[in-house]
Amino acid sequence: MFLKVINFVLFQLGWMACVWGGAHGLPWLGVACTLPILYWHLRQALLPGQETRLLLLAMVMGGLFDQALLTLELVSYPASAWPAGLLPLWMLCLWLLFASTLNVSLRWLRGSMPLAAVFGLIGGPLAYLAASRIGAVTLASGYLPWLVLALAWAILTPLLLWLSIRFDAYAVAADQQHGWSHV
Template sequence: KLLVYTLVIGAFLDQALLSFNLVNYVHHGWHQFIVPVWILALWLAFGTTLNMSLAWMQKRYYVSFIFGMIGGPLAYLAAEKLGAVTMTGQLSFVVLAIGWATITPALLYIARRVNIVKR
């Protein structure tokens, strides 16, 4: 359930970045206007960390906000350095910072709620 939420929210962010030409993906598995499969796989992998290595942030929303604001754009910068994506300008990093600063605490909140329901 948590992985589905993570995939949908993450795919929405990356599709918005692609649609507004803020990022271009170098290796497409299909149409160039749709987020590549490997990005979706990365979102699923990120979803698995929410209850494990990132669980300590589930009640620390300000900390997760800052981690997302800094870590999200840094991940895309690393991907750009590796040749996987092309950032189209400085605005790309601003939008990424805002998106990840919002998504990270939201996904951690969802992870916490899903855990409560399981108990």
């Protein structure tokens, strides 16, 4: 239980550092906070190589999705030294941070992929809404960006959870916590 709470809190801190930094011309802040969080996260994993694969897969998948949003001009980010047509590095950090929750604090969602889809359908757009209120992202006007976000997150969340089962670096620890054993 302690690991889940720490994982959740670190994700929230990392998310805020990325988004606040992106909004206030400090894009390096998110990267600077993400690195020690991921280091700690991987130190807790029983199979760090497996967890690293999951993190990288999630970053690539999420990065491609967010790059598509940017390319299609459904979102934009504040001007910075980073090239305007490329997804900011702090956004990739957000995907790494989100992936770090899949085998720990979001593990409970594995029990129901339909619930995971609803979680993504609602939670994904809410995260972008919060980021837009802070000033880190601007969504194009109209319903299209929100519809794309909701549908994509309704697909991505269960897909990433499915991958987290495949690359589960915390399975033995979670099973021991529940009194299960691998024979």
